[in-house]
Amino acid sequence: MNRNVLCLLDGLIAFKEKILREVTACSLYTANYPLLIEHILREAKLYRQTITVLEEKGCMPSEELKKSELFWNQIMMEHAMFIRGLLDPTECELMQTADDFVGDYCRLLEEARKQDCRTMDELTIKTLETTEKYRDFKAAGAEGITLCRIRSVILPLLADHVLREANHYLRILKNEGRR
Ligand SMILES: [Fe+2]
Helix, strand or coil: CHHHHHHHHHHHHHHHHHHHHHHHCCCCCCCCCHHHHHHHHHHHHHHHHHHHHHHHHCCCCCCCHHHHHHHHHHHHHHHHHHHHHHECCCCHHHHHHHHHHHHHHHHHHHHHHHCCHHHHHHHHHHHHHHHHHHHHHHHHHHHHHHCCCCCECCCHHHHHHHHHHHHHHHHHHHHHHHC
């Protein structure tokens, strides 16, 4: 099954790379941001890396916390950028909250880059607290979009997707914290 998944992933990665190339060369138009295409490409590559290790070693890689935090803080920051950019301009308060999360994750990224592994603990706690608040914001957003209480061009499936990724990241942070 892993080998089948790797084969599918190679095709999916090549497809996303082709779309990104054509969108950035202005030979293909899509309503998706180029950054969103880069973002889902990075996610597919991380998944490919995980499956490769699983296939070669027979167990899940224990993700190195700093590397993992840098990856997912970047992903969380970009989600906030997408949310901000896809909300209706009248949703000023939500845009401001999304913007605040962009700033929070940007600062967490800067701090993580500066620190070595020994001093990560405090930062991981801060990341966990921020991501719990962010997960609640995304959950409220997904509900508001589904119940037609928020004006936006965000597809309900995208709102659900970013919520699931915040939950995934929380699981990684909590598991790593227990090691
Ligand atoms: Fe994502």
